[in-house]
Amino acid sequence: MGLFGSRGRREGIPNDPALLAAAAENPGGSVAEIDPTYIDDPNGYVPPEAIRGAWLVDSSGKLTGEYQENPRHGVPQDDFGRLTDPDHWLGWLGDDPAGAVRKGIEESLRAQVADAVVEWVKILEAPRFLTGGRRHAEDQQVMLVTRAALAASFALSVRTARHGRSILLGVFSWVAVNLSSPEVRKDRHWFDLGAGLDWAGERLEERIYEIDGAEDNAER
Structure with missing residues (x-):
């Protein structure tokens, strides 16, 4: 893993069997210290902020005693x-594309569990996009x-009264049609x-016609 922040030595080397075993598997690397306040399963997806820091490991797979703090550690x-980095038109999502997508994600979860509360969402890769249109009748x-x-593609944390916190x-995916006629x-x-993401990207074209049978030409 990549290391970050200030480096220093801690008093004594931890004698945690799991930590020592992880070090042995990463000679010349490092072992992250995960904050259980934000993550229940350190073997699943771990957001960068949930990493307190990292223990450095020598070439023989033993802890050096050096520790590098993560300046991003926190909530x-x-x-x-x-989502917003790609040079792609997102006007159909309104003035706040990120807010619109977050709201859509939360609505999808609440359709399954009414009291679902999304704690955070991270978009993991550049999304797949699809747009389609037609020539203007008066100006070709x-x-x-x-x-x-x-x-x-996303990683997110959601809380419900029954299940507590889950990392998903x-x-x-979001499809919108009849954009030139807002009333419909x-x-x-x-x-x-x-x-x-590859699987979902391949579904976009069939989904875009699933909700509207018009035969506009779609272009990636």
Whole structure:
């Protein structure tokens, strides 16, 4: 793993069997210290903020006693940078694309468990996008966008009264059609737990026509 922050020595080398075993498996590397306040399963997805720091490991797989702190350690935060970074038109999501996608994710979860509260969401990869349109009737040089879709892979933390906190991985997809006629616009969300982004990206075109049978040409 990559190391970060200031480096120093701690008093004594921990005698934790799990930590020593992890060090033995990572000679010349490091072993992260996970904050259980934010993560219940250190073997699952771990947000960067949940890492307190890392113990350095020598070439023989033993702890050196050196420890590097993580300056980002703290309450995990939303990260929609990969959604908004691509040079892709997101006007169909409104003035706050990240907020719209977060709301869609939370609504998808609350449709399954009414009291679900999303603690944080992180978009893990650049999303897959799909847009389609038609030529303007009076100006053939103008293309009217009539439909758009995205598939975004995520990791998130959600709390419910019954199940407590859960870390979920999957893909959130959003399709919107009739964009040139807001009064008849249709939107639909898909929340595919455990799905891969390639799989969800391949579903976009069929999903975009699933909610509207019009034969616009779709272009990636």
